[in-house]
Amino acid sequence: MSCTARIKELYNTLSDTEIKIADFILNNRQVVLDSSTHYLAELTETSASSWVRFAKKLDYKGFTALKVGLAADTEEESEDQLMNLLISKSDSFEVLARKVQHISLSVMEQTYKLLNIQVMTEAVQCINQSKRIFIIGIGGSAIMCNDLMQKLSRIGRTVIFHDDSHVLLAQLAHITSEDVLITVSYSGETDVVTLAAKKAKEAGAPIVAITKYNVKTTLAQLADYGLFIPVEETNLRLGSIASRNATFVVTDLIYYGIAKGNFDETLQKLVVSRDLIQDLKKK
Numbered sequence: 001m002s003c004t005a006r007i008k009e010l011y012n013t014l015s016d017t018e019i020k021i022a023d024f025i026l027n028n029r030q031v032v033l034d035s036s037t038h039y040l041a042e043l044t045e046t047s048a049s050s051w052v053r054f055a056k057k058l059d060y061k062g063f064t065a066l067k068v069g070l071a072a073d074t075e076e077e078s079e080d081q082l083m084n085l086l087i088s089k090s091d092s093f094e095v096l097a098r099k100v101q102h103i104s105l106s107v108m109e110q111t112y113k114l115l116n117i118q119v120m121t122e123a124v125q126c127i128n129q130s131k132r133i134f135i136i137g138i139g140g141s142a143i144m145c146n147d148l149m150q151k152l153s154r155i156g157r158t159v160i161f162h163d164d165s166h167v168l169l170a171q172l173a174h175i176t177s178e179d180v181l182i183t184v185s186y187s188g189e190t191d192v193v194t195l196a197a198k199k200a201k202e203a204g205a206p207i208v209a210i211t212k213y214n215v216k217t218t219l220a221q222l223a224d225y226g227l228f229i230p231v232e233e234t235n236l237r238l239g240s241i242a243s244r245n246a247t248f249v250v251t252d253l254i255y256y257g258i259a260k261g262n263f264d265e266t267l268q269k270l271v272v273s274r275d276l277i278q279d280l281k282k283k
Contacts, residue, residue, distance in 0.1 A: 002113050
């Protein structure tokens with residue numbers, strides 16, 4: 001995950017001092033790479049310790065590690081005004097198509113930059129070892145939940161999901177420590193989802209959370225495995241499409257990880273489920 005991408009994803013959660021530091025890093029990359037914390041503290045009217053704490057907030061071990069991450073960044077900012085992420089009523093369909101293309105590619109890139117391979121690997125292992133897989137997501141998030149449920153069901157996993165939250169909560173009341181709960185909530189504050197997570201936590205069931213990159217949300221705090229997607233909060237932006245696509249990347253990786261872990265068995269069960277569906281189509 002790039003340093004600048006990490007800063008941008010956490011930006012809305014930063015304190016005033018941290019915003020000063022973040023803005024300076026984003027606008028003066030080379031100066032940061034060439035300077036000490038004491039010199040940077042003077043330039044930003046902060047303190048050397050504030051710079052070290054900021055680095056650790058970004059999950060770096062210290063300021064030196066932050067500089068290494070910043071030096072490795074290859075992120076390129078587009079200056080093409082046609083790629084303005086706000087929908088305009090004056091847009092031609094060609095411009096609109098280019099915007100959607102740009103947004104889709106950008107979201108995919110940012111999602112993979114945010115991906116923590118170790119956390120994803122551990123989450124997949126946890127899901128693989130579980131007896132039952134509970135999945136919860138409300139509204140638009142339910143689309144991704146339903147898709148993941150269908151994929152996992154086809155390879156023989158016991159998956160519990162329902163688009164009626166009352167029905168799902170009734171089932172989730174019986175979750176145990178042998179099960180796992182996968183939650184999908186962009187905001188990380190959806191009442192039904194956080195309630196389900198709290199119930200799972202009480203039962204000792206591990207929680208996998210797919211949510212925006214903000215470690216301070218209720219869901220992120222409850223999760224055992226946080227799988228983060230990019231933050232996008234602009235009004236009139238193609239936001240729901242962007243977060244949906246990012247979530248699909250994560251849920252597909254979960255599915256592929258589980259399928260790979262039981263490869264021969266997965267192939268066999270896919271054939272069985274396919275044959276049964278084809279029998280239905282013949283009638």
